[in-house]
Amino acid sequence: MKALEKEMLWQKGREILQNAPQLFIDVDIEADGIAGHGSILSIGATTVHGETFYSELKPAYEEFLVANQAFCAEHGLERERLLVEALEAEVVMHNFNVWVREMAVKHEKDPVFVGLNAGYDWPFVDLYFTKYGIQNPFGIAGDDLKSLVMPLGGNWDWNDTKKSRMPEAIKPEGDFTHHALEDAQYQQKLHFGAVALFAIKFGDETFTN
Numbered sequence: 182m183k184a185l186e187k188e189m190l191w192q193k194g195r196e197i198l199q200n201a202p203q204l205f206i207d208v209d210i211e212a213d214g215i216a217g218h219g220s221i222l223s224i225g226a227t228t229v230h231g232e233t234f235y236s237e238l239k240p241a242y243e244e245f246l247v248a249n250q251a252f253c254a255e256h257g258l259e260r261e262r263l264l265v266e267a268l269e270a271e272v273v274m275h276n277f278n279v280w281v282r283e284m285a286v287k288h289e290k291d292p293v294f295v296g297l298n299a300g301y302d303w304p305f306v307d308l309y310f311t312k313y314g315i316q317n318p319f320g321i322a323g324d325d326l327k328s329l330v331m332p333l334g335g336n337w338d339w340n341d342t343k344k345s346r347m348p349e350a351i352k353p354e355g356d357f358t359h360h361a362l363e364d365a366q367y368q369q370k371l372h373f374g375a376v377a378l379f380a381i382k383f384g385d386e387t388f389t390n
Contacts, residue, residue: 187374190350194373197380198229204290205229205324206281207372208302209365213245213253213260216304220245221270222258224277224306225362227369230288234280235362237267241312256359271313278310281318292319297344297368299325326368329375333382344371351375 198205208226213219220240227233240260250260268276285292296302303323310317327342334341334348341347344357351374357364 184354187350187353190377191370191373193380194375194377195229197376198373201229202290203293204285204288205293205295205372206284206319207295207365207369208306209296209361209368210302210305211253211256211258211359211361212305213240213250213258214242215246215249215301216308218242218244218246219249221305221309222253222260222263222267223361224273225360225365226277226281227362227365228284228288229369232284232287233362233366234277236273236276237263238270238273239263239267241270241309252359270309274309274313274315278315278318285318294319294323295326295368295372296323297326297371299323299327326372326375329372329379333375333378347371348374348378351378 206226206228208224210221210225211223212221220242221238222240223235223237225233225235237258240263245260254260281292294303294306306319306323307317327339330342330347331337331339344352351371353367353370355367357367
């Protein structure tokens with residue numbers, strides 16, 4: 182698919198989501214483990230209108246998974262540096278909560294957390310809000326982009342939800358950089374494209390009108 186056709190597809194998905202009843206916010210985190218056994222090291226988010234949030238965090242826990250920590254360090258999130266330079270995790274979660282709620286007020290819609298894979302990112306974010314006594318502004322659930330993509334293949338194959346096997350029509354050039362904001366923005370293009378393809382596939386009047 183030509184670049185212009187992809188841009189048109191992403192734009193149509195953006196328009197659909199901008200007109201949705203809720204405010205969809207694509208979120209990505211980088212972490213050195215799993216929720217309950219590791220720390221969020223950075224968090225990035227973008228609304229369907231283009232507003233963004235990004236911050237690095239001091240590790241909040243001593244526990245981590247060696248492979249995850251090494252991977253993060255390879256992408257600029259060295260534990261030793263973050264312990265010196267990054268903001269306290271509690272401050273970041275407070276700031277993130279304020280930003281999400283400000284976006285909700287600005288657009289007069291309830292916010293929805295979107296992740297790829299939400300089963301990894303959502304529990305971490307929810308745990309951190311709970312840890313610091315902050316009511317999760319997203320409520321009790323996150324939207325998993327993988328679940329939106331799965332029916333597009335027509336055979337309900339969960340393996341088709343891997344980024345490498347997603348429809349080429351929705352994939353941007355390049356790859357995830359493992360910078361949380363850049364990845365949230367990359368994810369959002371996948372999100373826009375999947376919404377547009379879903380609308381085409383299932384005859385959504387929002388797309389055709």
